[in-house]
Amino acid sequence: DVTVQAQILAVLRSLQERLGLGLVLITHDLGVVAGHADRVAVVYSGRVVEQAGVSELFADPRHPYTRGLIASIPNLEESRERLFSIDGSPPALGRLPGGCAFHPRCIYAEARCRTEDPPLHDIGGRFSACHFATTLPPFHSASLAAAELDSGSMAP
Template identity: 70%
Template sequence: MMQFSSPASHPPLLRVRDLRVGFRKHGQVLEAVRGIDLDIARGEVLGIVGESGSGKSIGMLAALGLAPPNAVVSGSVQYLGEELLTKPRREMRRIRGAKIAMIFQDPLSSLNPTMRVGDQIIEALRLHQPQMNARQATQRALELLELVSIPQPDRRLRQFPHEFSGGMRQRVMIAMAVANGPDLLIADEPTTALDVTVQSQIMRMLRELQAKLGLGLVLITHDLGVLAGHANRVAVVYSGQVVEQADVFDLFQNPRHPYTRGLIASIPKLTESGGRLYSIAGSPPALGRFPPGCAFHPRCERAGDICQQLAPPKTTIGGSGHVSACHFANALPEWDSAEARVKE
């Protein structure tokens, strides 16, 4: 497992407190994100992991003012101490793409199919840097394609998105995201639908760009293997809440929430052959149908009566900022990191 030093001494670029996102339906507000707290520092890589529908993506979209019209958003999201949730749309447009940029999950649907790739990059540049003329923007677009290792950038500028492979389109999205020198980059499932080799190339390139440019980087994924090699810290999200947050090494060596343990145990291992893969029993609760107490208790093998009655408090594990929202965080059995199984 690769290790990267965490810039804990830096003040947070983005500070998220009690972020809640709900959706209006038939006169009700159904909460999808239920009180998330996160800090992202300059030069840090924060991984956000969870199953599909856990709220990890919509939380970050809402933080940037990109939630759907029927969403109800509350809490606090501060960029360098400046509150974002109360900013008018015009001011948020000046911040998005310039100070905080996002790489969306599907590059094919995110890129305009009717515009040449070069025109789209130039548009992103001149929107935030109006003093840049056409010639300067074209030269900068060429440099950006070279930065993300796209061959023959002068020819590629004149092509349309459908003429690029999936990995190439993702590189274009990354080039657009870093075009205006943002402080923070949010990558939402940046390797979705890419083969393993291309996934590795994209993640290596993202990590190198993050280190070279000194960006804060948020990696949203369902793949713990990606985070093991690239994140400083990991926040595990379940049913719209952060159930565990820790340094990446601590999380894999000493997970203190049953859901985190289930996710790690579900990772296929090269040393195992035959037999059934481990999976967490049951399914996540539907939106607006969260059970009382701990939302994970219907799927948890260690749930007790208290789990069905009371929401678990945040328990601090040691002194390294490791936090778990589990009633039995300090009473879970020893974790065998080599076998990735709980010793019962």
């Protein structure tokens, strides 16, 4: 319930400020992330695949899974026949695919993605576990990104 959620988040924020606490939120709600986080770690198949400050993460995601999540946010000012979704389903944790665990669902995947598991690496004060983190094409607004991801036109 979003009303109760807002009340709980307000209590947490108040406690955080009053007591000087750090706060870790684990959520699928990107609105909560955007509104409450300073730094974000995106997890796929039990592993951090991207970590960055909240503004840079939403403006310029450097992992394809993060791009898919942001592109999936509905835009009320735009008319689309269907919402964007990432193809496929997350793998079972006991049966992860070889190479990059995201490769069966990734529109940017290349041959090496099927065999080489990319480590989480520093790309200038932020981190990504993608072989192509620094060469992915520019990311646009969520709605435009969704259209481009749908058509595959953002693939290098």
